[in-house]
Each structure stands twice: as C-alpha cells, then as structure tokens.
Amino acid sequence: MYKIKLMNKISSVGTALFNQDYLVGEDQKDEDGILVRSATLHDYEFPQSLKAIARAGAGVNNIPIEKCSEQGVVVFNTPGANANAVKELVLCALFLSSRQIVEGIDWVKTLKGQEDVGKLVEKGKSQFVGPEIDGKKLGIIGLGAIGVNVANAAIKLGMEVYGYDPYISVDAAWGMSKWVKNAQNVDTIFTECDYITLHAPSTPETKGMINQESIQKMKDGVRILNFARADLVNSQDILDGIAQGKIKKYITDFATEDIIDQKDVIVMPHLGASTPESEDNCAIMAVREMMDYLENGNITNSVNLPSVKEPRTTQYRICLIHKNVPNMLAQFATILANKHINIENMVNKAKGEYAYTMIDTQDIAGLEELETLENVIRVRVIK
Ligand SMILES: NC(=O)C1=CN([C@@H]2O[C@H](COP(=O)(O)OP(=O)(O)OC[C@H]3O[C@@H](n4cnc5c(N)ncnc54)[C@H](O)[C@@H]3O)[C@@H](O)[C@H]2O)C=CC1
Numbered sequence: 001m002y003k004i005k006l007m008n009k010i011s012s013v014g015t016a017l018f019n020q021d022y023l024v025g026e027d028q029k030d031e032d033g034i035l036v037r038s039a040t041l042h043d044y045e046f047p048q049s050l051k052a053i054a055r056a057g058a059g060v061n062n063i064p065i066e067k068c069s070e071q072g073v074v075v076f077n078t079p080g081a082n083a084n085a086v087k088e089l090v091l092c093a094l095f096l097s098s099r100q101i102v103e104g105i106d107w108v109k110t111l112k113g114q115e116d117v118g119k120l121v122e123k124g125k126s127q128f129v130g131p132e133i134d135g136k137k138l139g140i141i142g143l144g145a146i147g148v149n150v151a152n153a154a155i156k157l158g159m160e161v162y163g164y165d166p167y168i169s170v171d172a173a174w175g176m177s178k179w180v181k182n183a184q185n186v187d188t189i190f191t192e193c194d195y196i197t198l199h200a201p202s203t204p205e206t207k208g209m210i211n212q213e214s215i216q217k218m219k220d221g222v223r224i225l226n227f228a229r230a231d232l233v234n235s236q237d238i239l240d241g242i243a244q245g246k247i248k249k250y251i252t253d254f255a256t257e258d259i260i261d262q263k264d265v266i267v268m269p270h271l272g273a274s275t276p277e278s279e280d281n282c283a284i285m286a287v288r289e290m291m292d293y294l295e296n297g298n299i300t301n302s303v304n305l306p307s308v309k310e311p312r313t314t315q316y317r318i319c320l321i322h323k324n325v326p327n328m329l330a331q332f333a334t335i336l337a338n339k340h341i342n343i344e345n346m347v348n349k350a351k352g353e354y355a356y357t358m359i360d361t362q363d364i365a366g367l368e369e370l371e372t373l374e375n376v377i378r379v380r381v382i383k
C-alpha cells in the first residue's frame, strides 16, 4: 500500500487515477509521495518513507530541490500542463495594461446612485483612454511552454514580438512562430519594447532582474507583466518607476503587501493556472508520474533526476539513486555477480551531480551491500 499526502487541493480527476493500492489524503503520515501545488515545503520535515514529490504545475521554487536530491527524493513537475491557462491570463493582462479597463470599471461603480449615469459616463470616459496593442512591441523573457504560447498568440494579435531566452530548448524553438524576433541579449528587450512580460523561472540568475537599472533602460510608458514569480521584480523599484512616469502599468499574479492597492499596479491572486482544464491536466500528469515511479521506478519529467523509462521484464527491479561519479556501475555489477544474480536489463543515466540506475533481475537475495556503498543515496527494490 502506498501513502500519498496532498499538500494542496489537487483536482479529483487526477487523484481518481490512484487505485486500491493507494491511501490518499491531506492527513497521511509516513507518506511515500507528496502531491503539491504552491504550498511551500521548505520547512517541511520529510519522513524517511518519502520517495517522490510531484508538483502539479511548473514552478518548483516552493520545494527544496537540493535537500530532496541529497535524501533520494525524486521531484517531478508537469511541463506545459498549465501553459495555455497562463497564456490566456497574460493576454488578458496585456489588454488590462493598455486600456484602463480596471480603472474604468472601478470609476463606474462610484457613479452608483447618481442621476443620468449615461451622461456622466460619456463626459468622464476620456480619462480612461488607452492604446491598442496592434503594431506595438512585446518583449518576452523566457521562451518555455508559456513564453512560446504568449509569443505565438501576440503575433496573431498583430504585435511585433521579441523573445529572449539564453537556454531555449529545441522543442520550444520548433513550436515558436518564425515571426518572433530573437533578442540576443536582455537589454534589447528592455530598450526596444512597449510591453515586457516575464516567463522565466525564479533562479539566482533571474531574481531581481527587473530593478532600478533595468527599468531606467526601458522606454517611457513601458508596461510590465509578471506572471512568473514575485521575486523576479524589485517591487520598490517598480513603484519608483511608476512615480517617475517611466512605468505606465505593472500587472502581476503575485500579491506582496507593498504593491497591493498602489496606483497603476494591478495585482491578481495567483490565478494563472486556476482553470478547470489546467488543474485537471496538471493533476493527471503529476499522478501518472508519481505512480509510474512508485510502481515501476520509471522517471519522467523530474527536475532533479534524469528521465529513465523501461518496460518491466523481470520479477524484480532494483532502483539506485546515487552520485554521478566513476565506478558506480562496476561496483553494482560486482556485488550482483558475487551473489550469482544475473542482470537481465540495466539502464543508467545522469543529471548534473546525481545519477539513477535501474537493474532488472529475477533474484534479489543479499543485496544489503548496495546500500553501504559510498555515494549511493537510496536503494529501492520493486517487486
Ligand atoms: N502565474 C502562474 O500561475 C504560473 C506561473 N508559472 C511561472 O512561469 C514560469 C515559466 O513556466 P513555463 O513556461 O511552464 O516553464 P518552462 O520551463 O517551460 O520555461 C521556462 C523558460 O525560461 C527560460 N529561462 C531560464 N532562465 C532564464 C533567464 N535567465 N533568462 C531568460 N529565460 C530563462 C528557460 O530556458 C525556459 O525556456 C515557471 O517557472 C513559474 O515560475 C508557471 C505556471 C503558472
């Protein structure tokens, strides 16, 4: 029986995939797996039993990845599963940043109870004029699942799109409209664009990338959208940029106390992925990844370990998480050979400092020695 702890509300379309071999709920203790969305796990004490964490979503900055790797916990996410939902909200934000829609709607509410509202509206509406996006320049920082979706949609809306991503994947590049201009450096985005939208993960490199220095390079009246993570932006510098008239509007999906209810700032309550379609997609993908790992040792879409997927051919599968250092395979093979255990299939892959080996055998007698090897982090035998 596997125990799965839910750390957030996860779509029941996904959790329904767990069969009678699983106990699933928020109160599970000594869990084998955790399913999570944005809840932070940085202070969570992992039980010994924990083998995998599946993030039903994209960003994994709420998970202590290094600690997971050191403890042999595989961390999964669900690439692209919520990208369309975020793209649609970003398109909405593009229009909100231009046309003063929120401000206009708020103003209309103040007219409640007044006589001849129609006349007042026609007289007052000129204060809410805002430009069209057609023909304007949009700069996208981060061309992954979301950035590419936004780029392609913005091209269709008639925008001139510049993209910047020093680590763009081949798949993302294949999926992107040929009309997107390749910004060779991030300054091109800052200096050229009327609208800038952030779609890179929160990393030491991206944290604070929108700051006083980068804002000063931008065009007067720039509109900035942040649907990536709060910490990509220095919010005090944004407020200063607005006060100076440099920034026309800042729209973000991340509420921090300092930017709530500030002029020319629109804050949404992290709604990017909150559609039924995206919640279902993410949950289904996360549950499948979790089940395949717990039951078969297969790894798909992990952020800390390599992708390894093999059909089962034998009664036993030995799964080893270890450091990516020389001589590991030779030691595994020697231990098995000394026990007269035949290896029927073996696969080994590495990702950064860590590696993963799966060995299929018909026998597992006396394999405790594997656990004592230096640089072996976790050994798991699946029947
Ligand atoms: N508002 C919301 O509800 C949501 C927010 N997100 C945020 O959006 C981020 C992106 O999501 P996806 O597109 O699905 O992820 P992704 O992994 O498909 O794309 C991220 C892209 O950013 C690029 N990148 C990394 N460092 C960069 C840098 N220094 N400069 C420019 N580009 C850089 C990567 O090469 C990659 O192509 C997530 O990490 C998450 O923080 C994701 C989903 C929902």
Ligand SMILES: O=C(O)C(=O)COP(=O)(O)O
Residues within 6 Å of the ligand: 037, 038, 039, 056, 057, 058, 059, 060, 082, 270, 272, 273, 274
């Ligand atoms: O997938 C992401 O990175 C998100 O930010 C979505 O977060 P959520 O699952 O809606 O809490």
